[in-house]
Amino acid sequence: MKVRIKFSKHGPVKYIGHLDILRYFQKSMRRAEVDIAYSTGFSPHQIMSFAQPLGVGMESDGDYLDIELKTHNGAKDLIDRLNSVMVPGMRIENAVELPDGVKNAMASIAAASYTVTLKNGQDYPEEVVSKWDEFIASKSIIITKETKKNTLEVDLKPHIYEASLKNDIFECLVDASSAGNIKSTQILEALYNYAGIEFNKIDFQVTRIDTFTNEGTEEKPKLIPLDAMGVTF
């Protein structure tokens, strides 16, 4: 049975990179005695895949991984078992069964929502906040991206689905599909440039709020959280 797990990640564990989080979950499944399915061969590995890696330093309320179970005692039991072996800061928020034919988490991703705050707890600078309405109303938001060979111009605007800036918090819902994935800090950087203020990525704390798939069409999207693709069990 395919199961999707939603988890959150806060505090010191934000410094654990994606590959180590993968190893962490593999060991957690064993400690919790989850009856997970394995690949065959000399070094069997757990059948487990993540929706989208979370960068080092980012926190999250809504990350996902898919696993395959051989047997189980219901979602609540699975969640409780796993939560009893988590380190502080890591929490299992939900677990749902994926009906047959549902695409895996990674292939399903269409969008993600984020909040960004200043690490020092202060408000966004007045000059930035005052420019927001004008900035977000512009037809296009062009940034330049350095690649190995050359610099590329990218328009962020079509990839921003929702965005707002209050005094102390920036919130956005952006494209997270493999083709058009953008970062919340790219929007902020463009805004700071627009306002003529220096931008320092290290000053900002990014938190992923949730990850979504598109149940509608490209023209008429209908975004639902990844765990809404499954049913409780």
Place this chain on the structure above:
Amino acid sequence: MLALSDEILMSVDKPARYIGNEINSVVKDKDKVDIRIGMCFPDVYEIGMSHLGLQILYSMFNSYDDVWCERVFSPWTDLDPIMRKQSIPLFGLESQEPVKNMDFLAITIQYEMCYTNILQVLELSKIPFNACDRAEDDPIVVGGGPCTYNPEPIAQFFDFFYIGEGETKYRDIFDLYKKHKAEGTSRRDFLIEVAKLGGMYVPSLYDVSYNDDGTIKSFTANVPGIPTHIEKEIVKDLSNTHYPDAPVVPFIKVTQDRVVLEIQRGCIRGCRFCQAGQLYRPVRERDVEWLKKQAIKMLAATGHEEISLSSLSSSDYSELEELVNFLIAECRRRSINISLPSLRIDNFSVDVMGKVQDVKKSSLTFAPEAGTQRMRNVINKGLTEEDILNGARLAFANGWTRVKLYFMLGLPGETKEDIEGIGILADKIAREFFDTVPKEERKNGPVQIVASTSFFIPKPFTPFQWAPQATKEDFIEKAYICRSSVMAQLNQKRIKYNWHETDVSVLEGIMARGDRRLAPAILEAYKKGCLYDAWSDTYRHDLWLEAFDECGIDIPFYTTRERDLDEIFPWDFLDCGVSKEYLKKEWLRSKEGVVTPNCEQNCNGCGAAKFGVGICFNRK
């Protein structure tokens, strides 16, 4: 609250080294314990966290309600300058509080090349380098581990050394410490009491004098009532002692990312170059039923995907078959890998390896250590050419193609023929492959042999403690002869030859048999920037040479000099069980090329029987 700011953690490599918070790490309320201790491995986190001894003591200390033990490691070279610049004190991973707030800093000293890291840990902790400069409220700095069997080069940096196995005496030390705190006695008074416990060496309580030729004249106590002969601590019953049920599980991949099951301590073999083989005598086995239970507990508590057996010579464990068969069945059920290092190649091990490893990817390992039978007799390595070729034939017939061979260069009395024997032996193994496996059955490809040599460094408490170490020039020439011998073989294309760095072997040699007069040079090298000497990228031989030169250290005195049979060695006041008389006998036997049987075959009266346990009384 983390000790390092977000800005720092985001700028250094692998910030997870510094945040603690791992599964099974222990956080206590500091106001509810009487003693806080920092357990330090003076190297980077991934190395330190792979060390079984650290996990054992961490778990044992934290099993005491009145003690909180935290872990302390060397900050990596990217963080070190930041901590200095911003004056951030070194901290324990659990509390993230300065080491300086603790009562003890216990440092495990596993190899000589970590000595500058010890100084780094002290300096970043803001603890004075020299024990004599420490104030009443500085942590008591304790050293343990194999290098304490010659602690003299670093003696002045430690308040005391714990000689031997850590499980036995720490409780007594803690109780003594609590009494000392309650009574308000001085640091020195406490250390004098520690010295009386036995197994403890407090360097400041002893004086050394020297002869004109630089050798030691005397070693004497400078306070009455403390022993001048310090016998090691030893666990009598290994199936009834502390073992971590739930070792700490690092977030990042460390060298030993697995459950480690120590099946026995000590070794029956008595190879004359091997220090561990003498230090941990006599062999004591752990009960197989106890090991089975322990394995299951640890797998459950860690979630590790691999388990490994640990001992100096696993094949000598009497219940190996029983244990391995149990683990194979359990691990198959749980999809867990088994790693079985250092098994002698025979019918049993080939069968077992075929079950637990991918034959195509794994290799056979032999450690003949020397290229000819003559030389193997000198070093008492009881592995014959016939053993090796039989083992190889068996494994080749079962599909193996990769072979790893380990040798040493610079052994006492080594000749050109002995070195050339390495190439010849490797070639014989290749021929064995072509003779054993017909062309049409070579589906895993042709044989691939990797021969590696390291340079021999004489160590204290071995029969070779009297032997001269080869010079750097000799080492290079020997490696060259060895390479030429490999190149001259019929199957040279199937043999790859690797050798080790020479510079670092010289330094290791100086420290291994060094005395108290080296300490200023170690401090000087550290001040010049030497750190992480065990890492070839960071090792600075030039700075070490400068430091030795400035401190007037005569390097050949420590390395290439042949010691007189009656010389007093800096470590003679310590007693690991094996007597100096026995070692001397073994040194003379080695010169004649006479083999000494192992403890299983026959007791040779090495002295370790005085502990009253182990193989000396339970021969099978």
